[in-house]
Amino acid sequence: MKVAPFHVVHRKALPGGYVILRLSGEALECEPGQFVMLRGDWGFSPLLPRPFSLALVEGPDLTILVKVIGEGSKRLAAAQRGDVVLVHGPLGTSFRRVAPDERVLMVGGGVGIAPLLYLAQASRSAAGGGLVGVYGGRSRRDLPMAAELAAAAESVTFVTEDGTAGEKGLASRAMVEHLARTPFDRVVTCGPWAMMATVARLAAEAGLPCEVSLEAMMACGYGICLGCALPATDGGYVYACTDGPVIDAGRIVWGDQPEPSLGTEAGKDRKKREGSGTPADKKGGKRT
Amino acid sequence: MKSERLRIGTLKLRNPVLTASGTCGYGLELARYFDIAVLGAICTKGLSLEPRKGNPPPRTCETPAGMLNSIGLANVGVEAFVRDKVPDLRAAGATVMANVLGTSPEEFHRIAARLDGVEGVHALELNLSCPNVKEGGLKIGTDPGGVREAVAAARAATKRPIVAKLSPETADVCSLARAAADAGADAVSVMNTIRGMSIDIRTRRPRLGNILGGLSGPAIRPIAVRLVFEVSRAVSIPVIGVGGILRWEDAVEMMLAGATAVQIGTASFVNPRAALDVLQGLEAWRRAQKCGYDDIIGAVRIDS
Numbered sequence A: 001m002k003v004a005p006f007h008v009v010h011r012k013a014l015p016g017g018y019v020i021l022r023l024s025g026e027a028l029e030c031e032p033g034q035f036v037m038l039r040g041d042w043g044f045s046p047l048l049p050r051p052f053s054l055a056l057v058e059g060p061d062l063t064i065l066v067k068v069i070g071e072g073s074k075r076l077a078a079a080q081r082g083d084v085v086l087v088h089g090p091l092g093t094s095f096r097r098v099a100p101d102e103r104v105l106m107v108g109g110g111v112g113i114a115p116l117l118y119l120a121q122a123s124r125s126a127a128g129g130g131l132v133g134v135y136g137g138r139s140r141r142d143l144p145m146a147a148e149l150a151a152a153a154e155s156v157t158f159v160t161e162d163g164t165a166g167e168k169g170l171a172s173r174a175m176v177e178h179l180a181r182t183p184f185d186r187v188v189t190c191g192p193w194a195m196m197a198t199v200a201r202l203a204a205e206a207g208l209p210c211e212v213s214l215e216a217m218m219a220c221g222y223g224i225c226l227g228c229a230l231p232a233t234d235g236g237y238v239y240a241c242t243d244g245p246v247i248d249a250g251r252i253v254w255g256d257q258p259e260p261s262l263g264t265e266a267g268k269d270r271k272k273r274e275g276s277g278t279p280a281d282k283k284g285g286k287r288t
Numbered sequence B: 001m002k003s004e005r006l007r008i009g010t011l012k013l014r015n016p017v018l019t020a021s022g023t024c025g026y027g028l029e030l031a032r033y034f035d036i037a038v039l040g041a042i043c044t045k046g047l048s049l050e051p052r053k054g055n056p057p058p059r060t061c062e063t064p065a066g067m068l069n070s071i072g073l074a075n076v077g078v079e080a081f082v083r084d085k086v087p088d089l090r091a092a093g094a095t096v097m098a099n100v101l102g103t104s105p106e107e108f109h110r111i112a113a114r115l116d117g118v119e120g121v122h123a124l125e126l127n128l129s130c131p132n133v134k135e136g137g138l139k140i141g142t143d144p145g146g147v148r149e150a151v152a153a154a155r156a157a158t159k160r161p162i163v164a165k166l167s168p169e170t171a172d173v174c175s176l177a178r179a180a181a182d183a184g185a186d187a188v189s190v191m192n193t194i195r196g197m198s199i200d201i202r203t204r205r206p207r208l209g210n211i212l213g214g215l216s217g218p219a220i221r222p223i224a225v226r227l228v229f230e231v232s233r234a235v236s237i238p239v240i241g242v243g244g245i246l247r248w249e250d251a252v253e254m255m256l257a258g259a260t261a262v263q264i265g266t267a268s269f270v271n272p273r274a275a276l277d278v279l280q281g282l283e284a285w286r287r288a289q290k291c292g293y294d295d296i297i298g299a300v301r302i303d304s
């Protein structure tokens, strides 16, 4: 494995600070749920590469959905056609493929949709079973790649907190309604920490296995720094880059988001949750 | 060109490029990217008597030209290292420098004794300088008496070459280096990370779960070069330079300052092949200069 130079072959900016990048280079063998560490060839500032999920892989082309958060994502999102992006990967664990006779409920929030989209596309092309989606965000523009998801999954329920697209409310409520309507074999989820915590709890209550795709601060992305630790139910830690990012939800302690918060709003929201007991997935990490 | 100086005690180094502890796992993680046997040595994650799970997250954050970490010396423990990692390291043909994390002279003694005689472990590096553990670590490492005791305790347990890794967080690193040499260390390495802090102004919280962390990366390189320069003039044993080396040019700078060998740390997070790239660049430069490593070590020109 190595760090390989890829070129931006397509770039599409979406409202809300999202950018879709298609990168072309040498074909990599990837599975849905895996991620890559990315940097531009911008010298040593920012220094560390940044982790991004694979949203789609077609031959030598990788599609990445970037939400602008800080300097690294800003620079990546600004990459233009022809620019070089250094790709390290694929890294980490992947989702179990959807078997032909399986019914899987997929709950995504914000940029957390990226690995789920890849899963949906891969399951479709492999003639997988039924993949039903719930895709939530704050408002209409926080549902990037909604059309692609709708095309890949059997059906998708869109949910926004402000009601500007789909149903008004929270992804977790839509999930509860789905579970009440039809039987599912298992759940997969990726999104803000608080949302995944709720999804994990609801899945456990329904007796369904649940795979989550974790986020953590990563310095290396391949198991050498031991930086990406998250509290585990066995009393130790799991490492998001090697034990994850895709991991059985039951292995994670779904307490508060590991502080300090990973996103712009998460710290504030955490305080609000503690103060007023509003639903845990009201807002949350930076994936919304 | 043959080098007489590329050695740490009885260990002859193939070349002067090593990996730094805590930045290459147990070495095997890098073997997926290149042949780790070509490096001067692989320096493992710090090994404690018992496994340690480490500090609460977040454990890393990026800072200008570097990063902070508060890993807290998470490691599998010396027993599991010997059982699970050493056989694979041997199979890979790596030269292994085991980094030892004790919180007291007795612990340094016991860990060194456990590693003594283990086939495939070629040298020990004593971490006398970690900013991320409350006990031991910094305390042992910031006072010459503490350094002397810890090195002597390890020395009594093993004949393997011993490297004392020194803390930059003291007024006089040279006296720490002298204490290490007096107690029988075969080399010293400088530097470990230096403590720092970063605050997220939006949440007003420290960006590390442990509040403070160790600063590494190019931000600390001038400090490391200075320390290598000073320490190499204070002791006669070899000095290993570590801190902020990203490219082969940085390794040359460190050697000119007085380093016999260098360690590559944070650079491996950016590029898994960083140590190999530095080695190849260094070799090519040396050949073009038609000089041996012995001609570079400490060869900074100072007009008097």
Ligand SMILES: Cc1cc2nc3c(=O)[nH]c(=O)nc-3n(C[C@H](O)[C@H](O)[C@H](O)COP(=O)(O)OP(=O)(O)OC[C@H]3O[C@@H](n4cnc5c(N)ncnc54)[C@H](O)[C@@H]3O)c2cc1C
Binding pocket: A035, A046, A050, A051, A052, A053, A054, A064, A065, A066, A067, A068, A069, A070, A071, A072, A073, A074, A111, A114, A115, A214, A215, A216, A217, A218, A240, A245, A261, A262, A263, A264, A286, B062, B200
């Ligand atoms: C496995 C994995 C997959 C990811 N997939 C995607 C994706 O498909 N699309 C996408 O837009 N983002 C994704 N992320 C998040 C993305 O890596 C971060 O948004 C990015 O690293 C922020 O870097 P920055 O330089 O822009 O911000 P910085 O200036 O580094 O940080 C800004 C804020 O973001 C937080 N942050 C920084 N790095 C991370 C990180 N690695 N994870 C979580 N929070 C972080 C910091 O705490 C800080 O509050 C993923 C993260 C992981 C771990």
Ligand SMILES: Cc1cc2nc3c(=O)[nH]c(=O)nc-3n(C[C@H](O)[C@H](O)[C@H](O)COP(=O)(O)O)c2cc1C
Binding pocket: A225, B020, B021, B022, B023, B045, B046, B069, B071, B073, B099, B127, B130, B165, B191, B192, B193, B215, B216, B217, B218, B220, B242, B243, B244, B245, B263, B264, B265, B266, B267
């Ligand atoms: C994430 C991380 C973990 C580290 N763990 C250890 C350790 O276990 N033992 C040790 O002696 N030094 C440890 N260090 C210090 C490095 O070995 C090195 O001294 C320091 O990072 C400076 O070099 P650099 O700037 O090239 O990274 C660690 C450094 C980092 C960044």
Ligand code: FES
Binding pocket: A217, A218, A219, A220, A221, A222, A223, A224, A225, A226, A227, A228, A239, A240, A241, A242
């Ligand atoms: S990010 Fe370095 S070990 Fe996971």
